[in-house]
Amino acid sequence: MTIAKEKPQLASGAEEKKLPVELVSNAGFHVPDNNAFAILFRDYEANSERKDAVEEFYWKQHINQTVEFVKKMREEYGKLNKAEMSVWECCELLNEFVDESDPDLDEPQIEHLLQTAEAIRKDYPNEDWLHLTGLIHDLGKVLLHPSFGQLPQWAVVGDTFPVGCAFDKSNVHHKFFQENPDNDNPKYNTKHGIYSEGCGLDNVLMSWGHDDYMYMVAKENKTTLPSAALFIIRYHSFYPLHREEAYKHLMNEEDEENLKWLRIFNKYDLYSKSKVRIDVEKVKPYYLSLIQKYFPANLRW
Numbered sequence: 001m002t003i004a005k006e007k008p009q010l011a012s013g014a015e016e017k018k019l020p021v022e023l024v025s026n027a028g029f030h031v032p033d034n035n036a037f038a039i040l041f042r043d044y045e046a047n048s049e050r051k052d053a054v055e056e057f058y059w060k061q062h063i064n065q066t067v068e069f070v071k072k073m074r075e076e077y078g079k080l081n082k083a084e085m086s087v088w089e090c091c092e093l094l095n096e097f098v099d100e101s102d103p104d105l106d107e108p109q110i111e112h113l114l115q116t117a118e119a120i121r122k123d124y125p126n127e128d129w130l131h132l133t134g135l136i137h138d139l140g141k142v143l144l145h146p147s148f149g150q151l152p153q154w155a156v157v158g159d160t161f162p163v164g165c166a167f168d169k170s171n172v173h174h175k176f177f178q179e180n181p182d183n184d185n186p187k188y189n190t191k192h193g194i195y196s197e198g199c200g201l202d203n204v205l206m207s208w209g210h211d212d213y214m215y216m217v218a219k220e221n222k223t224t225l226p227s228a229a230l231f232i233i234r235y236h237s238f239y240p241l242h243r244e245e246a247y248k249h250l251m252n253e254e255d256e257e258n259l260k261w262l263r264i265f266n267k268y269d270l271y272s273k274s275k276v277r278i279d280v281e282k283v284k285p286y287y288l289s290l291i292q293k294y295f296p297a298n299l300r301w
């Protein structure tokens, strides 16, 4: 990895390809009843060993993610002047991080990337773009790394939600939003807030974290991945939308199409989490070939 010293030029938007949505059978995928801690997946109330840390995480996230904060982060990280490295180098960096927001997994993040990608590959052998999406969807968690400003966990992981409009009840630990300054701001605390009906998610400011950052990185480095892949990367933590059906009034038609793929993806992202480790060296050549197909050798981060 080389840390960039000069401010690089911003590349213009990558070309986003459309994909037909045909829902290939995925009957083979076994959705486990319980996670590795013997409780239901995404059970934020269950008394598991991760409960208190996860709750504290959401308290910090909900009080600090404001319109002002998100704008500041987008501007700073949109410069992509933190590092230059390949996609695989970034996967390896994630070896050292555990996600504090996750009630279902306490393994290093590289395990989760490979578990997700391999589970998708099994059921969708021909959709290589989706395998690669699985591998890279959480790479934005590199924001936790010292070279990237070592952002606190609340600014990197956890479910995401729009800022600039009322916080929906379906957000995990919704109660903590009471202490968010935007919650008392009449410009921001109505159903539509600063947005209009059907404005499209592209026009919505999402809480800042690994989703939006990785979307920027992929797009600005001109990936040839299809638009569904970019949508998955950008909104995979937006559980209030893709699981709870909240905030749908902000979507446009294109979002509706892409959401179908996100829902497929989510099953693998969530339920592949386990203590069974993937043999990195064995699968590495396959993923390197996909990275070469869809990305330049070196990316600006």
Ligand SMILES: O[C@H]1[C@H](O)[C@@H](O)[C@H](O)[C@@H](O)[C@@H]1O
Binding pocket: 099, 101, 102, 103, 138, 157, 158, 159, 160, 236, 237, 238, 239
């Ligand atoms: O705790 C999880 C985290 O592990 C994921 O990477 C993120 O996408 C989720 O939405 C979040 O809640």
Ligand SMILES: [Fe+2]
Binding pocket: 137, 138, 210, 236, 237
């Ligand atoms: Fe994620």
Ligand SMILES: [Fe+2]
Binding pocket: 112, 116, 137, 138, 269
């Ligand atoms: Fe994930």
